[in-house]
Amino acid sequence: MQHCNKVIILLVWLSSSGFLNAQSITAKISNARINSSEFLWDVEVRCDGDWGGGNLNILGNCDLYFTLNELAFGFTLPTVQILQVELNSSNYQISTGRVSDFQCWINITLDPFGGGANFIPPLNEWATLFTVSLPIINADENSMLFWDETATGFSHFDNQPIEKIFLGDGDIPLTQSLAKFKVFLEGPYNTSTHQMNTTLNDNGLLPLISPYGEDPRTVDTIPTDIVDWVLVELREMATGPTVSSKSVFLRKDGYLVADDGIATDITLYAPDGNYYVVIKHRNHLAVMSTNTISLNAMTATLYDFTSSASQCYGAEGVRAIEPGVWGAWTGDADGTGFINSVDLNSCWRPDNGLGGYKRSDFDLSGFVNSVDLNRYWRINNGRGTSVN
Ligand SMILES: [Ca+2]
Ligand SMILES: [Ca+2]
Numbered sequence: 394m395q396h397c398n399k400v401i402i403l404l405v406w407l408s409s410s411g412f413l414n415a416q417s418i419t420a421k422i423s424n425a426r427i428n429s430s431e432f433l434w435d436v437e438v439r440c441d442g443d444w445g446g447g448n449l450n451i452l453g454n455c456d457l458y459f460t461l462n463e464l465a466f467g468f469t470l471p472t473v474q475i476l477q478v479e480l481n482s483s484n485y486q487i488s489t490g491r492v493s494d495f496q497c498w499i500n501i502t503l504d505p506f507g508g509g510a511n512f513i514p515p516l517n518e519w520a521t522l523f524t525v526s527l528p529i530i531n532a533d534e535n536s537m538l539f540w541d542e543t544a545t546g547f548s549h550f551d552n553q554p555i556e557k558i559f560l561g562d563g564d565i566p567l568t569q570s571l572a573k574f575k576v577f578l579e580g581p582y583n584t585s586t587h588q589m590n591t592t593l594n595d596n597g598l599l600p601l602i603s604p605y606g607e608d609p610r611t612v613d614t615i616p617t618d619i620v621d622w623v624l625v626e627l628r629e630m631a632t633g634p635t636v637s638s639k640s641v642f643l644r645k646d647g648y649l650v651a652d653d654g655i656a657t658d659i660t661l662y663a664p665d666g667n668y669y670v671v672i673k674h675r676n677h678l679a680v681m682s683t684n685t686i687s688l689n690a691m692t693a694t695l696y697d698f699t700s701s702a703s704q705c706y707g708a709e710g711v712r713a714i715e716p717g718v719w720g721a722w723t724g725d726a727d728g729t730g731f732i733n734s735v736d737l738n739s740c741w742r743p744d745n746g747l748g749g750y751k752r753s754d755f756d757l758s759g760f761v762n763s764v765d766l767n768r769y770w771r772i773n774n775g776r777g778t779s780v781n
Contacts, residue, residue: 423634427532433526436525461497463496465534485501488502568690570690571692572661572688573649573693574670577718578674578720607635607640615654620643621643632781665688667685676724676752677723678721678723678778682696705779732770
């Protein structure tokens with residue numbers, strides 16, 4: 394079997410200069426990323442110059458064509474989901490086939506029935522046209538994803554090409570790395586036990602499906618001593634895109650653990666390398682490692698977010714939750730990265746008095762009440778995340 398470590402991303406943009414007055418139309422692939430079950434990337438477009446306003450009207454014969462490794466994505470031909478689309482959902486069609494052993498092709502045709510598929514990109518800004526998602530069946534394989542430049546083209550109106558653009562390349566193997574992290578959340582942290590309360594789990598309130606859309610995976614059971622789900626993300630640059638996401642259990646002693654609730658080595662979908670690690674929780678401010686952390690497939694070295702403020706990116710990325718112990722700020726009910734009046738008025742007020750798995754339940758007690766308001770939101774109001 395042929396292995397390929399390089400994923401070469403090419404996109405040919407063919408368009409007309411007749412219908413649009415655009416000085417240039419550019420396309421690119423961005424945000425290639427992996428979660429527990431999917432390999433995803435975005436296709437973005439940008440119109441520069443005076444293009445006359447109105448819609449970018451894509452008419453007929455606009456094809457994205459690429460090949461990939463069947464061993465990674467399935468001997469049965471992979472499915473493609475267009476998750477975010479500015480085009481009318483009836484205005485695209487997907488077909489697949491086999492090129493050769495282990496290589497299959499996917500063709501996405503925009504506007505297959507004619508009549509035009511309207512898309513309105515903001516002038517001089519990148520806009521996501523759609524997101525492609527492929528289910529992973531074997532994470533030990535490489536994606537071997539190639540754009541076929543001879544067959545890929547966005548055509549516009551009269552199918553006269555105006556540009557052909559090389560979009561660069563990237564390395565996107567689907568390999569796994571081990572990692573070990575410890576982090577505390579301010580809300581459920583108990584200064585008497587020096588651990589976090591597991592009230593939500595004790596009362597059967599934790600969902601079997603992760604609440605994070607980036608990796609909404611499901612488990613059969615939730616082990617004892619689990620506090621909640623958190624989302625682990627990897628970045629190659631401090632303010633760069635996420636390359637890997639995984640929903641993981643947080644245990645009361647602060648360790649992120651495997652689904653058995655015991656193993657403190659967790660598996661992330663990323664090749665050996667150096668990454669900024671971001672830990673997100675649905676109503677706490679995200680924390681990120683101060684610098685990159687080296688990850689590999691053989692051994693995991695503990696990175697402890699609780700031992701010092703300097704372990705976390707940003708001037709006040711974490712708060713002291715007792716002397717010498719640090720944890721993520723609570724109070725961000727709507728997950729914007731800021732704790733402010735919206736979290737109070739649009740989230741806490743309508744939820745006040747309710748029980749359950751609520752994002753306004755800042756201490757994860759299973760109830761939304763005045764404790765969440767007075768003990769947490771009022772004190773943390775005005776805080777914002779250092780993770781951008
Ligand atoms: Ca907020
Ligand atoms: Ca509460």
